[in-house]
Amino acid sequence: MTTTTERPTMTPTMRAMVITQNGGPDVLTPAKIPTPRRRGSEILIRVAAAGVNPFDVDARAGRVGSCGSPELPAVLGCDFSGTVVESPYAAFPLKPGTEVYGVASVPRSAGTYAEYVSVPLLSVTRKPKSLSHVEAAAVPLAALTAWGLVVDVAKAHEGQRILVHAGAGGVGHFVVQFAAYFGAHVIATGSSRNADWLTELGASEVIDYTQSLFEEATVGVDVVIDLVDDDEVALRSVRVLRLGGLLVHVPTCEVPGLQDLCDSVGARLTGYEVAPDATCLAIIARLLDSGDVAVYVDDVYDLEDVADAHRLLAKGHTRGKLVLKITDE
Known part of the structure; x- marks a missing residue:
């Protein structure tokens, strides 16, 4: 059974954490920016929670890996869990109100340190039913x-x-x-x-x-x-x-x-490079719901406190994942 909630309303602007230059955690600053528009076959998501990953720390600092560095100003963040706001067409399986999780296309598009994100179909699937949005956001990448x-x-x-x-x-x-x-x-x-x-x-x-x-x-x-x-x-x-x-x-x-x-x-x-895969995320969701696999969230931060999460992650030795709570579930 598809998990759905009341269809969220979309605002023309959104809260986000933005970097306008590369540097230390303090370059992450709060801002009000335009809400992204869904394009083509993308899905627009209202983000409830976002994971924090080492890639985010590297991208913020300007350490360019094989994925490249986001164009500044940039919104970082790859993982998300949230609710569908707009789907590509009326009969699309992930209808508005459906709870989903997945991976944003950073650095080609804006990331998930924001209230909304628009992602390709291959990057998103239904959220594990047994997990909260905070827990689910720790999973994808x-x-x-x-x-x-x-x-x-x-x-x-x-x-x-x-x-x-x-x-x-x-x-x-x-x-x-x-x-x-x-x-x-x-x-x-x-x-x-x-x-x-x-x-x-x-x-x-x-x-x-x-x-x-x-x-x-x-x-x-x-x-x-x-x-x-x-x-x-x-x-x-x-x-x-x-x-x-x-x-x-x-x-x-x-x-x-x-x-x-x-x-x-x-x-x-x-070596190894990960790629978004909604089919694989659906398999992982079933393993999580069955209890065969578990996710561990080490700590949860408000969106505006993401710099503190970056500082902790850069030190290493965290257990499991760090997550940002962006909107109420």
Whole structure:
């Protein structure tokens, strides 16, 4: 059954957090800007909550990765959960009033640190029924990334040994759950405070990186999923791979000498780039509603306090995701 609410009214202007220049968290400033207009086959969404991701921090600071940097002035934010305001046509399945979640097309379009966003059809699907908007907004980008890493790249299966760096992070806690769901033996690196939680998520082993070197604690790994932006960690990860094993280095910066090192020991190396996928988001929604997968929200901020969320995220060591509450549910 489709979840619907009363059709929200649209205003000509909206609250948003805008950057007019690259820099530190303080460049995020509140503004009233025109509400976006739906174009072509897009869907206009009234945003209830938005996720905060490392990509947002990099884009704000002007660190240009393979996705490019948004044109200034810009509204950041990829994840959203909210309610459909306008659909492409009358018989479209996601009618006005339907609760949805998905991913905005940043940097090609404005992001989700705002009351409204207009997104392509492939970027949005029905929100998980069991989740609040705040919880649902923590899911899309992190879970899509994790799904691609585990299912499309690692091809997780029973008997496979997968090492996950930063297993307690936004992407990491989904990687651990998806890999365990498909039967892999999951080894996660994390701090001592997250050890029990990672075990609950499905990790068979947890290596406390503050107490021991992971390459001394495990060996013969089929796949390493490296979510840490640290060249040394990437290079050390090659040591734990079996012959023919695969290192998936997710951070976009290329690590000097990493490909040569993998070649020298008979290991494979790849990066990864996530893409919006409404069909995959619908599968993830069913896993969340069934209880096979869970999302963890570390903290919730008001829209105008997004700079504080950026500061915390830049320090690292958050558990799960940070979320902005934008409008009342």
